[in-house]
Amino acid sequence: MYLSLFHQPLDKKERFFMGTHKNNLRGLYLYSGIILLIFSIYYPLTMRNIWFSIIYKIKDAILLGDSGYLILGSALMSFLYAVKNSMMFLGIIIIIYYLKTEKSFKNKKLISAFIVLIYYIISMILVDFPQEIITTSASLIICLFMYDKLFNETSSFFIIFIMSFQVFFAFEWLNIMPALSIYNLGQSDIPYSIKTASIYLNSQAVLNFSGFAFFLSLFLLAFSTAMLYNSYSKNMKIMKDNYEKQKELQEMKSKVLQNRINNEMKTLVHDLKTPLVTIRGLSSLLSISKDERKIKEYCERIEGSVDKMNEMISCFLYENSRQSxxxxxxxxxxxxxxxxxxxxxxxxxxxxxxxxxxxxxxxxxxxxxxxxxxxxxxxxxxxxxxxxxxxxxxxxxxxxxxxxxxxxxxxxxxxxxxxxxxxxxxxxxxxxxxxxxxxxxxxxxxxxxxxxxxxxxxxxxxxxxx
Missing domain, CATH: 3.30.565.10 (Histidine kinase-like ATPase, C-terminal domain)
Structure with missing residues (x-):
């Protein structure tokens, strides 16, 4: 009775509410992704004071002749760009996650390219902010590749954000390397100013070394993060599968053992009928017999039947109960x-x-x-x-x-x-x-x-x- 209550099919009203909940959840993902994309567009405008502080660090480096200020400015600039681009990437991933639930959208690579194109067009129209197209595009492609190969739909959005931030942070360091200027990297205002200041301070080698060192370490860190999380996810999935199998096995074992107990009980009940019938028959004879010898014999047989019943019940109740x-x-x-x-x-x-x-x-x-x-x-x-x-x-x-x-x-x-x-x-x-x-x-x-x-x-x- 109780099992049937828990396994009844859902009625129309319950299915409607479950479908509504799923639709609301998908809608929440879509709105969250769009909000992240919009915020990443306007994010630089909210950080104007910090952007100006980078210019002041470049100025201090020139006035004090200290290239360390250039490295600090580069780190701050790379950090701000990385945050902006990571929000953009996470917004794309969340929108892809939403669109994948729609049957009409299956090619997430095409969706990603389309969203990025629309994003840059809107960004250039709404906000006059310099973009490093080459490094941003390269890091975005790598992030999408790592997401496609090393993550899945159950992955944490927070971990995806951390991984993408490390990749974007790594590639932004390439923009301040004077050696890569011939490839049109770092042509926007701030990276170009940092490299110009390094030429004035004769510290191009310092920026080249620092930029490459930070790029390599952060990129390897991003790859390690993705690999470790992928390994962790696989291990957790294996553990979950093993747990489910163990749970199913235990449930199956319990059911079969319960069936076995039921069978043993049926057998026991059937076997108890014999001594019970004997006791009932002998008790009837006792009520009409006046022969003391017969009465004693009947009592002994009743006692023997009771002992037999007690023995059978003990064997059933106690696994370690044994008799000769x-x-x-x-x-x-x-x-x-x-x-x-x-x-x-x-x-x-x-x-x-x-x-x-x-x-x-x-x-x-x-x-x-x-x-x-x-x-x-x-x-x-x-x-x-x-x-x-x-x-x-x-x-x-x-x-x-x-x-x-x-x-x-x-x-x-x-x-x-x-x-x-x-x-x-x-x-x-x-x-x-x-x-x-x-x-x-x-x-x-x-x-x-x-x-x-x-x-x-x-x-x-x-x-x-x-």
Whole structure:
């Protein structure tokens, strides 16, 4: 009842609200991306005082003859450009993320190029701000490449911003290198002024070295950031997948164990009927009998039935509960549970004479043997009739219980995995033989499997005598 409540299909109203929530979320991404692009256009205007401070540092470098002010000015300029371009890139990524949810947009590289083109056209129309087209375009292409190869849709926008900032920051340092002026890098006002001042101070080598050093270190840092985050994301995905598989396995294990408990309870309830019927019959006789000898006999039989019921309940409730029982009693208990309705399956039960008693949990051991028999029953068979042999005899260890079938057999590679939780050759839960081995080891026994492909499988249980 409770499960059905949680698994009912969503009605139209619920689907409508879920669809509305998704649409609102997509709309939020679109508006956020547009706002970032607009802010990155007007961002330089909000930082006029800082831009002027760069000019003052260039002036101080010339007046004091200290090229260190040029490096400080270069760092500040590169930082401001990097922030501006990173906001632009993040806005593009967020818009791409939105557009990818629309079926009509699939080529994100084409979308990116179109957005960048529109961005620069609007930027030049609205704001008279110098642009370093070459370095900005190169860094933008690299950022898009790294995003495409090393990130995915579940990546953090913050990490993407950090990576892009490092790339843009690195490439902005190329604009202040006098050696790259011949390639038309750093032709806007501030980078050109810094390089002119370095010529006046005869410190071109300092700027070339500083620019390249910062470029290389920041670019490698950006690449390392992307690689580390990519590795982290993959590891987290693997951990999540493993957790989900483990969770599914645990749920499957719980369900199968619950089913096993239910089956054991049904068997127990069925077996409890016999002593209960005995007690009821004897109690009826007690009420009409006046023979003290008979009354004593009936009381002893009632007490024996109660002890038998108590023993069965203890075996069911306590896994470590064990009693000394006859082998015949265990096999008879198994025989009563064999659900054989298929006439094409023949089961022979052979029990040797003079077998020692066993000290086991009868209920759980019977379920373990039944598990092996059930596997033998359901396994495919290439012959017209399936023949299963259950043989119990003496051995050096105590007794051996052999279940042999003429099914299709098991590969050698599968035999080594057959006792693992979740592994099955019959598309079942894969907990049967794991349970069998667990029960046998709890009762100080051993289990062995011998199988040949297309010839059949033999399972042998070894149990010590009481």
């Amino acid at each position: 029982i006859k082998v015949e009693e265990l096999i008879d208990y198994v025989r009563a549970q064999i659900p054989l309705e298929d006439n094409s399956i023949k089961i022979d039960i052979i029990v040797s004479d003079s077998l020692p008693n066993l000290y086991v949990n009868k209920i759980r051991m019977a379920r373990a043997i039944m598990n092996i028999l059930e596997n033998a029953i359901i396994v495919p068979c290439k012959q017209d009739h399936k023949h299963i042999i259950l043989e119990v005899k003496n051995c050096d260890f105590g007794i051996s219980i052999m279940v042999k079938d003429n099914g299709v057999g098991i590969n050698n590679e599968e035999i080594s995995k057959i006792f693992e939780i979740g592994y099955s050759t019959n598309k079942t839960s894969g907990l049967g033989l794991w349970f069998v081995k667990k029960v046998i080891e709890e009762n100080e026994g051993k289990i062995d499997i011998i199988s040949k492909k297309d010839e059949g499988t033999t399972v042998i249980i070894y149990l010590p005598s009481a």
